[in-house]
Amino acid sequence: MSAKIIDGKAIAARIKENAAKDAAEVARAIGRKPCLAVVIVGEDPASRVYVNNKKKACEACGITSLEYALPEQTSQEELLALIDRLDRDDAVDGVLCQLPLPAHISEEKVIEAISPDKDVDGFHPVNVGKMVTGGEGFLPCTPAGLIEMLKYEGIETAGKRCVVIGRSNIVGKPAALLMLRENATVTVCHSRTNGLKEIVREADIVIAAVGRPKFVTADMLKPGAVVLDVGINRLPDRTLCGDVDFAAASETVSAITPVPGGVGPMTVAMLMKNTVEAARRRARASL
Ligand code: GUN
Numbered sequence: 001m002s003a004k005i006i007d008g009k010a011i012a013a014r015i016k017e018n019a020a021k022d023a024a025e026v027a028r029a030i031g032r033k034p035c036l037a038v039v040i041v042g043e044d045p046a047s048r049v050y051v052n053n054k055k056k057a058c059e060a061c062g063i064t065s066l067e068y069a070l071p072e073q074t075s076q077e078e079l080l081a082l083i084d085r086l087d088r089d090d091a092v093d094g095v096l097c098q099l100p101l102p103a104h105i106s107e108e109k110v111i112e113a114i115s116p117d118k119d120v121d122g123f124h125p126v127n128v129g130k131m132v133t134g135g136e137g138f139l140p141c142t143p144a145g146l147i148e149m150l151k152y153e154g155i156e157t158a159g160k161r162c163v164v165i166g167r168s169n170i171v172g173k174p175a176a177l178l179m180l181r182e183n184a185t186v187t188v189c190h191s192r193t194n195g196l197k198e199i200v201r202e203a204d205i206v207i208a209a210v211g212r213p214k215f216v217t218a219d220m221l222k223p224g225a226v227v228l229d230v231g232i233n234r235l236p237d238r239t240l241c242g243d244v245d246f247a248a249a250s251e252t253v254s255a256i257t258p259v260p261g262g263v264g265p266m267t268v269a270m271l272m273k274n275t276v277e278a279a280r281r282r283a284r285a286s287l
Contacts, residue, residue: 004153004255006228011152012145012265016061019272023062026279034279035064036094036120036271037086041079041105042072046232047098050268057268063275066092076105083113093279094120096271099170117281120274123169131177138274143174145266146207146228147182153255155205155226158183163200165189165216165243166209171230175207196220208243218248227256230263 027033036058040051051067058065068082079097086095095118097110111119116126122140130137150157162184166172176188184205189196191210200206200220206227208216213233221227231243242259250256257263 003250003253005250006149006153006255006257006262008145008149008257008262009265011149012269014152015148015266015269016057016272019063019269019276020061022276022280023272026276026283027062030279030283032091033062033064034093034276035066035091036096036275037066037068037089037092039068039070039079039082039086039095039097041070041074041097042102044100047100051098053268054271057272058275061272061276063272072102074102074105076109079105079110080113083110087113087115087118092118093282094118094275096121117285118278120271120278122174122274128169128174131174134181138278139178139270140170140174141267141270141274142171142230142263143178145263145270146175146230147178148270149228149257149263149266150182150205150226155255157205160184160204161202162186162205162207163189163203164207164209165196165200166207166211166230168209171209172207175209175230179205179207206244210243212243213241214243214245216244216249218245218252221249221253223252224254225252227253228263229257229259232259232264 023034038051038054040047055065086092095114101107111123116124119127119138122138127137162179164172164176167188167190176186179186187199189199197220201222203225206225209230211231227244227249229242229244233241235241240260
């Protein structure tokens with residue numbers, strides 16, 4: 001059997017088209033484009049690529065992007081002062097600080113310094129709480145992108161067994177919660193899980209977010225399963241590869257996301273959607 005390759009780039013393009021239409025409508029209502037402020041600290045090459053992609057997407061969607069690139073030695077106080085200034089700026093709708101941050105800065109403090117209504121990353125504890133209880137906050141972009149992909153592909157989630165491999169705050173934990181919201185039966189596995197292979201093999205839907213190249217091998221997958229690969233790993237020969245052994249897995253599963261061109265582009269597309277939504281909600285709140 002040969003799997004359907006889920007084209008994240010194409011799905012992301014559709015989401016960005018819709019975000020652009022909505023951005024134009026919001027702009028007409030508020031007299032300016034929606035605006036996203038992106039803060040990056042230090043020189044991490046992967047973070048630089050992600051931030052550049054976010055800026056490019058803003059441009060394509062009719063969203064103003066402001067970039068604040070701070071040196072590695074920036075103190076926590078300096079960073080918090082900048083975040084606070086952007087948070088109070090009425091012309092800014094969304095604020096995000098690219099992670100990871102240098103070790104001397106508390107990610108938790110930075111995330112909590114952004115108001116929940118400008119937290120387009122969906123990382124603030126208030127938005128995390130709303131995600132858990134089903135309220136209307138902002139959802140984290142990568143996990144929300146996974147759900148969007150499944151919907152777009154018409155893949156049923158209700159009653160299905162979903163195994164999430166990885167338990168990070170950015171992907172694993174929220175992906176599990178969102179799949180639960182979609183009525184899947186969810187198991188979260190991680191580096192300390194006993195009998196990982198047997199558990200993953202039960203899954204109708206596998207979400208791989210471990211950060212280790214080709215960690216999920218074909219023998220771990222149930223034939224016909226759907227595989228969403230969140231990993232972006234660079235191999236010694238500089239090529240990118242996911243957390244799943246794509247070539248072998250695609251011989252046995254029914255659908256799978258490639259790396260690159262799978263989950264990656266969805267993150268930025270969902271960020272555009274959240275930013276336009278932040279502008280819309282703020283405009284409504286100020287009426
Ligand atoms: N680092 C890796 N993924 C993300 C993300 O979605 N948002 C931010 N701010 N940093 C990240």
